Amino acid sequence: MGRAPCCDKNNGLKKGPWTPEEDLLLINYIQKHGPGNWRNLPKNAGLQRCGKSCRLRWTNYLRPDIKRGRFSFEEEETIIQLHSLLGNKWSAIAARLPGRTDNEIKNYWNTHIKKRLLKMGIDPVTHRPRLDLLDLSSFLNSSLFNSTNPNFLNYLGLQSQVNSELLKLATTLLASNPQNQELYNSQTLHENTLYNPQMQNQIQQFQIPALENPSCQKQVLQPNMEQLLGNIACQNSQGNLELPCNSLDEFFPLPTNVNSNEAMYNSPESSDLEALLSNNKSFDSVSSTPISSTTPLHSSPTLVNGGKEDETATFCSDFLKYQFPELLDINEFV
DNA sequence: AAATGTCACAACCGCCGCCAA
DNA sequence: GTTGGCGGCGGTTGTGACATT
Numbered sequence: 001m002g003r004a005p006c007c008d009k010n011n012g013l014k015k016g017p018w019t020p021e022e023d024l025l026l027i028n029y030i031q032k033h034g035p036g037n038w039r040n041l042p043k044n045a046g047l048q049r050c051g052k053s054c055r056l057r058w059t060n061y062l063r064p065d066i067k068r069g070r071f072s073f074e075e076e077e078t079i080i081q082l083h084s085l086l087g088n089k090w091s092a093i094a095a096r097l098p099g100r101t102d103n104e105i106k107n108y109w110n111t112h113i114k115k116r117l118l119k120m121g122i123d124p125v126t127h128r129p130r131l132d133l134l135d136l137s138s139f140l141n142s143s144l145f146n147s148t149n150p151n152f153l154n155y156l157g158l159q160s161q162v163n164s165e166l167l168k169l170a171t172t173l174l175a176s177n178p179q180n181q182e183l184y185n186s187q188t189l190h191e192n193t194l195y196n197p198q199m200q201n202q203i204q205q206f207q208i209p210a211l212e213n214p215s216c217q218k219q220v221l222q223p224n225m226e227q228l229l230g231n232i233a234c235q236n237s238q239g240n241l242e243l244p245c246n247s248l249d250e251f252f253p254l255p256t257n258v259n260s261n262e263a264m265y266n267s268p269e270s271s272d273l274e275a276l277l278s279n280n281k282s283f284d285s286v287s288s289t290p291i292s293s294t295t296p297l298h299s300s301p302t303l304v305n306g307g308k309e310d311e312t313a314t315f316c317s318d319f320l321k322y323q324f325p326e327l328l329d330i331n332e333f334v
Numbered sequence: 335a336a337a338t339g340t341c342a343c344a345a346c347c348g349c350c351g352c353c354a355a
Numbered sequence: 356g357t358t359g360g361c362g363g364c365g366g367t368t369g370t371g372a373c374a375t376t
Binding site for chain 1: 346
């Protein structure tokens with residue numbers, strides 16, 4: 001079934017960057033009449049634009065509740081965590097980041113976060129560490145690493161060359177990979193958890209009450225989240241872990257004024273991330289990092305985008321932190 | 335100083351789902 | 356049940372600014 005294009009390409013409608021005069025026309029019209037009926041809006045507003053162009057200009061740029069400026073660490077952390085849950089559902093992610101548009105988040109992901117994840121050896125699609133980049137697996141699969149002697153590195157004089165934290169991390173990661181499961185049985189994993197109080201604490205924080213309403217719409221989890229949300233997810237008939245739909249809202253509650261019209265005329269004030277985070281212990285437990293916890297949410301935005309700083313060094317997502325118990329510098333290891 | 339490369343982001347394009355006729 | 360309009364979404368492109376050679 002074909003559809004007539006929203007905008008006839010040969011009807012003389014203007015394309016390209018918007019001028020301040022056009023912006024003013026659009027703003028004035030929407031302030032008087034409100035948004036809606038985008039097809040007729042340009043004609044009524046005196047604009048030589050198609051309705052879709054007007055809608056995009058309004059929703060992505062002119063809306064009064066849009067938060068301009070750089071993304072804070074907290075926002076970046078939220079984006080990464082939500083992306084690991086939702087994938088490229090930019091509008092769904094934007095709905096949980098007051099003042100940010102899906103387009104902005106999408107651009108920021110593609111130009112900043114994705115590159116940083118790759119740089120750190122993290123697959124931006126699956127959010128899984130890419131040990132292939134680090135070439136750790138061959139080492140960890142070796143008989144050397146399989147030694148049960150905790151001092152084997154000492155024996156071989158390797159301790160000074162190998163970051164022990166990274167080794168612990170790699171151990172955990174490999175254990176989470178079914179291909180390496182035989183290397184690390186459940187006892188080993190349990191010991192690792194006990195060994196790491198921080199991880200133990202975070203796991204406890206995820207012990208939320210059993211989710212009810214099994215008939216609700218479910219969302220298939222990305223593989224890496226199995227570990228993170230193992231306590232609340234359940235298996236579907238295909239054996240995939242699923243997250244009941246209401247649990248996403250428990251971790252990332254939607255702002256109260258998600259209605260576009262309400263959001264448009266009622267700029268969010270305290271309904272920001274601080275409220276989101278403070279209202280949710282479970283999420284808070286995962287989102288607090290040494291870096292973010294020392295940075296007030298309403299302090300001046302940390303230089304995240306736009307700067308030319310070493311992005312690997314400044315980057316620290318909480319999701320990553322869950323799997324990276326300490327702030328690790330991959331460069332130290334490689 | 336000029337040429338070239340890279341980055342950031344606004345805007346566009348095409349498809350999809352919903353809904354009314 | 357079918358068709359077509361509309362709003363929305365995600366992927367992609369165009370282009371100006373900035374950095375590097």
